[in-house]
Amino acid sequence: xxxxxxxxxxxxxxxxxxxxxxxMTHLVTLTADNDTDITFSSTYITDTYMDYKIIIRFxxxxxxxxxxxxxxxxxxxxxxxxxxxxxxQYHDMKAGxxxxxxxxxxxxxxxxxxxxxxxxxxxGMSAELMFIGLRQTTGFKMMHFNCLGxxxxxxxxxxxxxxxxxxxxxxxxxGGAKIIGTxxxxxxxxxxxxxxxxxxxxxxxxxxxxxxxx
Numbered sequence: 001x002x003x004x005x006x007x008x009x010x011x012x013x014x015x016x017x018x019x020x021x022x023x024m025t026h027l028v029t030l031t032a033d034n035d036t037d038i039t040f041s042s043t044y045i046t047d048t049y050m051d052y053k054i055i056i057r058f059x060x061x062x063x064x065x066x067x068x069x070x071x072x073x074x075x076x077x078x079x080x081x082x083x084x085x086x087x088x089q090y091h092d093m094k095a096g097x098x099x100x101x102x103x104x105x106x107x108x109x110x111x112x113x114x115x116x117x118x119x120x121x122x123x124g125m126s127a128e129l130m131f132i133g134l135r136q137t138t139g140f141k142m143m144h145f146n147c148l149g150x151x152x153x154x155x156x157x158x159x160x161x162x163x164x165x166x167x168x169x170x171x172x173x174x175g176g177a178k179i180i181g182t183x184x185x186x187x188x189x190x191x192x193x194x195x196x197x198x199x200x201x202x203x204x205x206x207x208x209x210x211x212x213x214x
Contacts, residue, residue: 024053027209032202034062040209042076042191045134049211052131054193056147059205060124061117061197065152068117068125068202070195071110072134072141072179074188081109081182082190088112088175093148102173110196111143114173118150119203125149134179134190141179141190148172 027044045052059068071080085106092098104112117125127147134141151169181187195207 023213025049025211025213027211029206029208032059032205032207034201034203036196036201038195038202038205038207039077040193040207044209044211045191045193047135049213050133050135051212051214052134052193053210053212054127054129054131055208055210056125056127056129056195057206057208058124058126059117059149059207060119060121060203061200062119062203063197063200064119065116066119066197066199067115068113068127068147068195068197069108069110070113070129070193072190073192073194074182074190075192077192077194079182080194082188083180083183084109084111084177085180086111086175086177088173090115091172091174093170093172096169102175104175111145111177112175113145114147114149114171116152118152120150121204123150124204131179131190131193137187137189140181140187142176143179144174144176146172146174 028040030038032038061068072082073080074082086104088102088104090100090102102115113127114125125147126149127145129143129145131143132141133139149171151171179190195202
């Protein structure tokens with residue numbers, strides 16, 4: 001900690017100054033307001049950091065039931081043609097407590113985050129995404145995620161008949177993806193991540209990007 005003033009009393013510690021040497025740095029927060037996409041460009045995804053973390057708070061699509069996707073690019077958004085392999089699981093949070101393997105496609109060149117998200121302001125979805133090795137050009141990049149939110153047919157916490165007893169449908173989704181490159185022989189570094197809804201705009205949500213030094 002440099003140039004720091006610490007004030008102590010019975011209840012608070014106040015610090016004024018700069019904290020140096022931290023491993024995770026907040027780079028930018030973008031707020032959606034009926035936008036076509038939310039994109040972290042090469043302004044923020046650079047060789048300064050190899051690994052990145054994204055926190056999404058209360059994403060909701062403009063059109064009900066629209067899944068959130070993230071598309072990597074190796075040329076700052078000129079093309080989103082990166083090969084992806086993904087696996088995702090679902091867990092019903094209500095009385096039904098169904099769980100299993102979710103259906104995901106490996107030929108879309110984008111990563112699916114949850115499914116069928118509600119567009120209600122107080123529902124939607126929040127998520128935590130971790131990207132490892134985005135800037136490397138050998139081997140492969142990987143990411144994993146956790147997200148939790150309301151499905152588009154959610155009937156509220158107190159509805160005891162929605163799924164045959166106990167209300168539904170809030171889901172926790174977890175998964176991972178292998179981010180390869182434009183081909184098996186071109187393991188291009190990633191410098192752009194674009195978030196889009198399956199159809200229509202992104203109604204709301206805050207998207208925060210962090211760089212991690214390792």
